[in-house]
Amino acid sequence: MLENMRAFTQAVESDSFSEAARRLRVSPNVVSHRIQVLEKHLGCRLFNRTTRRMSLTEQGRVFYETVTEALRLIEAAELNISELGALPRGTLRVAGPLHLGRRLLAPMAARYQEAHPQIDVRLRLSEHALDLIADSIDIELRLAAFEDSSTIMRKIAQAERMLCAAPAYLERNGTPEKPADLLRHQCLLLRFAGLREYRWMLTDKGKDLAVPVTGHLEADDADVLTLWALEGRGIVVKPRFEVADALADGRLVPVLERHPPRPLTLAVLYPARQLVPLKVKAFADMLVDEGRRYLATELGKLGETPRP
Numbered sequence: 001m002l003e004n005m006r007a008f009t010q011a012v013e014s015d016s017f018s019e020a021a022r023r024l025r026v027s028p029n030v031v032s033h034r035i036q037v038l039e040k041h042l043g044c045r046l047f048n049r050t051t052r053r054m055s056l057t058e059q060g061r062v063f064y065e066t067v068t069e070a071l072r073l074i075e076a077a078e079l080n081i082s083e084l085g086a087l088p089r090g091t092l093r094v095a096g097p098l099h100l101g102r103r104l105l106a107p108m109a110a111r112y113q114e115a116h117p118q119i120d121v122r123l124r125l126s127e128h129a130l131d132l133i134a135d136s137i138d139i140e141l142r143l144a145a146f147e148d149s150s151t152i153m154r155k156i157a158q159a160e161r162m163l164c165a166a167p168a169y170l171e172r173n174g175t176p177e178k179p180a181d182l183l184r185h186q187c188l189l190l191r192f193a194g195l196r197e198y199r200w201m202l203t204d205k206g207k208d209l210a211v212p213v214t215g216h217l218e219a220d221d222a223d224v225l226t227l228w229a230l231e232g233r234g235i236v237v238k239p240r241f242e243v244a245d246a247l248a249d250g251r252l253v254p255v256l257e258r259h260p261p262r263p264l265t266l267a268v269l270y271p272a273r274q275l276v277p278l279k280v281k282a283f284a285d286m287l288v289d290e291g292r293r294y295l296a297t298e299l300g301k302l303g304e305t306p307r308p
Contacts, residue, residue: 001041002074005067007034008046012056012064013134023136088279089118096141099222099242101125104294105141112283119279127220128192132271138280139270141287143239146265152276154268154284156291157306159239161263163255164247168232179204179211179259186234188225189218200237202259209259237261241298248301266291
C-alpha cells in the first residue's frame with residue numbers, strides 16, 4: 001500500500017503516469033495498476049482520465065494533501081532508524097553544471113562511493129538548473145543567484161565573473177571600451193531553453209546594466225564557449241575560476257574590467273525536509289570542503305583567493 005501511495009503522489013506531481021514511472025524506475029503499467037489498487041482500496045476514483053489528459057477528482061485532491069504529509073512522516077521514521085547504523089546507504093542522485101561536474105563532482109563522487117560501498121551514485125550534469133523535487137535530485141552543486149527558499153543551501157564561495165577574449169580576436173576586431181561597444185562584436189552565447197534573445201547583465205557604477213548581445217556561435221555547454229574563445233572567435237562571460245589557466249598564461253585577457261557581471265554563488269543544494277538523510281549530509285560536507293579547495297587552487301593561479 002505504501003508503494004501504491006508513492007505511485008499516486010508521483011503521478012500527481014508529474015501530471016503523467018509515464019513520467020511517474022520514469023521517476024520510480026518502473027513501467028507505466030505498474031504505476032497504473034498501483035493506482036487502480038489504491039482506488040479500489042479507498043472505494044473512490046482519484047483521477048478523471050481521458051485519452052488526452054488526466055486530472056484529480058475532489059477525493060483525489062483531498063487524499064493527496066493528506067497522503068503527502070503521511071509519506072513525509074514515514075520517510076522521517078525510516079531515516080531515523082537507518083541513521084542509527086551511522087552508515088550512508090541507498091541511491092544518491094547528484095546534479096551539477098558540466099564544467100564543475102567533470103572536474104570536481106565526477107572524481108569526488110567516485111571517491112565518495114568507494115568510501116561508502118553501500119551507496120550507488122547517479123550523477124547528472126547539465127548547464128540548466130534542475131528542479132530538485134520534480135527531477136528527484138538528492139543534492140545539487142549549483143552556480144547561480146539564489147532565491148528559492150524551498151531548498152537548503154550551503155554556500156561554498158562567491159564566484160566572481162568577467163568578460164574575456166583571446167588577444168588575437170581583439171587585435172582583429174578592437175577592444176570594447178564601453179558596454180555598448182559589445183553590439184558590434186561577436187559574443188559567444190550560452191543557450192538556455194526558451195531563450196529568445198541574449199542580454200548580458202553587467203554593472204555600471206554599481207548599477208545593473210542589461211546589454212543586448214549577438215553572435216554567430218552559441219552552445220549549451222560552457223566549456224565549448226571557452227574553447228571558442230581560446231580559438232579567437234569572440235568574447236565570452238566566464239567565472240574567473242573557470243578560465244584561471246588561460247588568464248594566467250595570457251591565452252585570454254580581461255575585457256571591460258570596469259563593467260563586470262555581478263558575481264554568482266557556488267553552493268550545495270538539497271530539498272528542505274525535516275531530517276536530512278545521512279547519505280546527503282555526508283556528501284554535502286565533503287563537497288563543501290572539496291569545492292573550497294578546488295576554487296582556492298584555481299584562483300591561486302591568478303594570485304587570488306575565493307571570497308566567502
